[in-house]
Amino acid sequence: MSWLEHEFNTFLLQVTDDAHAVILAGGTLQPIEEKRLRLFPGLLPSDIKFFSCNHIVPPESILPIAVTCGPSGKKFDFSHSSRSSLNMIEELGRFLCNIVTIVPEGIVMFLSSYEYEKQVYDAWMASGTISKISKKKHVFREPRSSVDVEVILNKYKEAIQSCSKGSGDTSVNGALLLAVVGGKISEGINFSDGMGRCVLMVGLLYPSPDDIELMETIKHIGNYSTSSVIGDDKPFNGNDECKLEPGFDVLRKSGKSGREYYENLCMKAVNQSIGRAIRHVNDYAAMLLVDSRYAHTSSSRGFSCPVEKLPQWIKTRLTCGQNYGEVHRLLLQFFKINKQIH
Numbered sequence: 001m002s003w004l005e006h007e008f009n010t011f012l013l014q015v016t017d018d019a020h021a022v023i024l025a026g027g028t029l030q031p032i033e034e035k036r037l038r039l040f041p042g043l044l045p046s047d048i049k050f051f052s053c054n055h056i057v058p059p060e061s062i063l064p065i066a067v068t069c070g071p072s073g074k075k076f077d078f079s080h081s082s083r084s085s086l087n088m089i090e091e092l093g094r095f096l097c098n099i100v101t102i103v104p105e106g107i108v109m110f111l112s113s114y115e116y117e118k119q120v121y122d123a124w125m126a127s128g129t130i131s132k133i134s135k136k137k138h139v140f141r142e143p144r145s146s147v148d149v150e151v152i153l154n155k156y157k158e159a160i161q162s163c164s165k166g167s168g169d170t171s172v173n174g175a176l177l178l179a180v181v182g183g184k185i186s187e188g189i190n191f192s193d194g195m196g197r198c199v200l201m202v203g204l205l206y207p208s209p210d211d212i213e214l215m216e217t218i219k220h221i222g223n224y225s226t227s228s229v230i231g232d233d234k235p236f237n238g239n240d241e242c243k244l245e246p247g248f249d250v251l252r253k254s255g256k257s258g259r260e261y262y263e264n265l266c267m268k269a270v271n272q273s274i275g276r277a278i279r280h281v282n283d284y285a286a287m288l289l290v291d292s293r294y295a296h297t298s299s300s301r302g303f304s305c306p307v308e309k310l311p312q313w314i315k316t317r318l319t320c321g322q323n324y325g326e327v328h329r330l331l332l333q334f335f336k337i338n339k340q341i342h
Contacts, residue, residue: 055313060341061284063334064274064318066294066307070095071324078203078291083112089120092202092290093129095324096176100136102331103286104339105174105194106160107137110181110201110273114144117178137176142185149184152177160194179273181205186273196277197335198286204293204306206266214265215250218258267309274314284338286331287314295320 016022055062069075070091082088100107111117121141124130133139138159140152159175174194179185182205191199207214251262270289277285296305307318321327 052312055278055311056281057278057283059317061338062278062314062317063286063330064310064314065286065288065327065330066318066320067095067288067290067327068292068295068320068322069324071098073323075292076290077293078112079293083116083203084119086123089123090127090129092120093124093127095290096200097129097132098324098328099198099200099288099331100133100173100176102328102335103174103198104335105164105197106156106191107174107176107198107200108179108185108191108196108276109176110179110186110199112181112203112205114142114180114183117141117180121178133176134172136172137174138172140175140177142177142179142183146184153185153189157195164194181269181273186269186276189276190279191276192279192283196285198288198331199274199277200288200290201270201274202290204266204291205269206262209251209262214262218250218254218262221254221258221261263306264309267306270306271309271311271314275311282342284342286334288327289318295322 067076071094072091074087074091076091077083077088096109111120121130124133130139138156140156140159143149143152156175156177163172163174174197177185181201209215251259254262274287274289277283277287294306296307307315310318319330321330
């Protein structure tokens with residue numbers, strides 16, 4: 001546990017001892033259970049009341065889809081061992097080439113890191129995929145430098161607005177922004193209205209287990225043990241995101257709460273990113289979770305089911321696209337209906 005977390009927890013204990021009631025409110029608290037246990041370990045469950053509001057937008061204004069495979073039928077797997085595969089990157093490119101013809105205005109695609117974004121972009125440049133996408137969408141990339149973010153965002157917005165006004169090349173229907181989870185764009189930037197008619201989340205973004213501070217935190221939270229089986233927990237066999245990393249042994253030997261913390265870091269990053277697109281009551285957007293693991297309905301190898309950690313307002317509307325044809329049909333129908341409504 002970091003010094004800041006320790007001080008904050010000490011402060012909370014003092015507050016809960018002295019106050020008649022404490023209200024903890026936030027926009028991205030889910031998944032909440034692990035946070036509740038860490039912040040208020042001494043309180044009984046009956047002493048804590050949890051309330052989650054529905055989103056202000058009507059259910060028909062969002063379209064979350066778990067995209068399991070691409071146009072050629074290849075299963076999407078962006079785990080650590082597979083995401084750099086040229087076949088996987090090319091299938092993602094084929095999928096995007098199809099999506100840009102359906103989705104109006106702006107698309108934001110979130111990738112796992114700046115390094116992976118560069119790898120994907122370079123592969124698409126070499127294969128001609130960027131050229132194909134550019135026939136329908138102007139392509140922009142999130143810069144590493146904070147100074148350049150506002151410039152790129154303004155160009156992205158201007159490109160979308162110029163297409164909406166019918167100026168310039170009439171065959172181009174908007175813009176695509178390649179962004180990075182945990183970067184400058186995934187937090188604090190609003191992609192309301194045409195800025196984000198579709199958000200693509202590529203993969204599950206588990207933090208790297210070679211982060212020493214992270215592993216020490218997990219040791220503290222998870223009652224680190226020399227045994228691979230903690231209490232009545234099932235053995236943690238890991239997943240490809242962390243299997244080859246130095247910290248895998250820590251995750252393997254951590255208790256349920258340590259693994260829960262690790263999983264929640266991943267899904268909170270996902271939730272923050274995909275929530276960028278819905279910013280007011282009249283907004284609407286599609287949210288594409290591009291990885292076959294988002295379609296899992298049961299836990300495996302010590303990990304929880306990812307979709308169980310999505311916000312309720314997204315989870316209740318989530319559809320699993322078993323093939324590309326189904327995803328294509330759902331998107332066409334969604335944007336046709338919302339164009340008529342709005």
